[in-house]
Amino acid sequence: MERTKVRTATTTAVVLLLGALLTLTGLTWDVQWHEDVGPDTFFTLPHLFLYAGSAVSGIASLTAVLMTTAARRAGHAPDPTVGGVPVGVFGRTFTAPLGYLVAGSGAALFLLYGLWDQWWHGIYGFDAVIDSPPHVGLLLSIAMTLVGSVVVFGAARDQPWGRTGVFVSLAVLAGFSTIIAVAFQDVSDTVDSMHVAMAFLVLLTLFTGAGFVRKGGIAVAIGLALVQALSWWFSPWATRLYADSVGLPMRDYISGVPTMPALMPMTLIIVALLTYPVIGLAARWAPLVAGALAGALVVTAQAFQDGVVYDVPAPAVGDLLPTILAAAVLGLLAGHLGARFGQMLRLAAGDRPEGV
């Protein structure tokens, strides 16, 4: 790759990641704001971070897509290391770098879901819950942008910044996906469905990392620990600062625990290290066993983490069993899918993706 091309590819990818980081910052802050202060209008600073994050990601994606188009029109062959393989859509008449296409579509959907969200709040009021349908739409759109970011960096895996970017993006995706798990909190009473969903989503990113590079799972776990530590400090601090600056009082019953960082598993590094030898086995069942084991470990540890963080008694092992079983089954699926996704990610820069 020529030097200017590398620089351009790095810039668009970094701006895309910057948008993702803005979004994650805005999200942890926003969740904390609703928990500790309350009033929700569109015009809070955390909301502007969320929207700005998507807008920045969207502009970066569009720029990359337009540049690819311009290069094609000028007669250059598209470079698959910029944002991934050009994909054929609708009978191979269209081409675009896959990662940027996914990320850009996610950003566009996020902006569109904003209208539904405003309508929803107009009907049901401003006492928002995190798992309202438009919110789930908004969160899935963000997840889509983050997946796009993973693909963009995955395509540049022959570069050091590309490999680093994959694990940063996967860690951001893992940290972000914990909030999606909140939407599952009312699914079941016998099973702690929120924890099971959290374990599934986090392990999916972990095993994608492990499928991409063997030590990748550990890298994702370390990245998530960094995300957790930073947001643990940032979200309550920013919430208090912002409430003070706009003259709103903090609620008098706040627990002092940062909501979203507390949902992230603290034990993921240990889980990644414990399952690392299993993943290394050549057997076809290795990712499945590693996934099931990791799922059971994550939900068990999470129950005790809640106990420590919120100062509540940890559930009895008997009550925990259904949750552990469900997490093991879904963890098995996460292991299976993650290993496949990791392999697909390695093909992101390939000229001939699987099946073509």
Added chain:
Amino acid sequence: MGKGIAAALVLVLLLVGSPAQADGAPVGQDTAVAQTLGGRELTVTLRRTDGAPAPLQVDVITHVGSPPGTLRLAATPAGESPTSTATINLRTGSTTAYLRVDRYGPWELELSDGTTSARIPFAVAERVSPAWERTVYGGFVAAGLFLLLSLLLATRSSKLALIPAAALVAALATATTAALLSSTIPPKSTQDRPRPPVNLAVEATATELVLTVTDSVTGRPVDDLQVHHGALIHLAIVSARGTLTHVHPVRTAPGDYRVQFAPTDPGRHTMAAEFTRLGGGQQQVRAQVDIAGEQRQPPTPAKGTVTTTPLRAGDPATLTVDFTGPDDLQPWLGMRGHLILTDDTQAVWAHVHAMATTAAAQPDETVAAYPAEVGFTFTFPHPGRYRAWFQAERGYEILTIAATFDVAP
């Protein structure tokens, strides 16, 4: 691509530079209105409705000394017939009734104990999105649409992709500009112009005082009294022998307020009515009336002691009343304590409050957690003898302690 970074940087700088105001979110608020209905002293709290149609929760607090009985409530759109009614059995403490409101605008809550009825005006507010809010949402949505369109055209290698891309930038610029400038737009004023003072005529019948409130300019009935310190009108009545009655006349019709009143000693009664008109500050109007009747046992004063800092005319003094017992006072009319002061000639007539909280919202009367010792600050304007009545609430009972002060020159 440098453009993207520059745009992102500017955006971040702007965001950090001007925090958006988190205001105007929930529409309306709870309204607590003290009502002296018949022989009962009630606090009627209309909970905030979120939109319309919506349930309307009304909490009625009955104070000690009010007889049990039934109360009929009806929600009536202004000038129409009731759309929703409820009946509750009153007992000391809080009782809840559920009504429904089916439209936005002015409403009246009618309370009736069978013989007397009161009509409390209230409003069901509609949330109106200001133009800049619609611009921000519209801008972001348009940006989303243009982004999709541009991506689609770019994948077809079409030069046309640049058109929606430019539109995307314009839409984002519009939305962020509107969002960031919105904090500098002053909220639309709902404040009306101040209204003129009122004329108050008080007439005593055998059982009640009839207050006729008219506009001092037009002479027409005044119907724009606002709920102020938890009541439409606060009426403090002092008998010739120095017994205080603090009641809250009920509105029966525009400009017509009534309160049941049985004097403990006949003769001249002086009174001060405090209220606020729409758009105006607080007014205090004085009146006096001669009431015939028989000598009756005055209400027993509450237990407690009063201490003060040295009392000198012109110097702020701290008057502290200790109601003794545990720290379980309740906020009555949103305040930890009330102090009514008059001098010998009644040239001075003051109503002083001990605030419960600095927050704008009125604390809930059911919260029994305020200290038994209540402090007031007052500057006596001239020397002489003053009468004072301290009031607070405990266990839904209104406690009153009377005191006399001699103020040095």
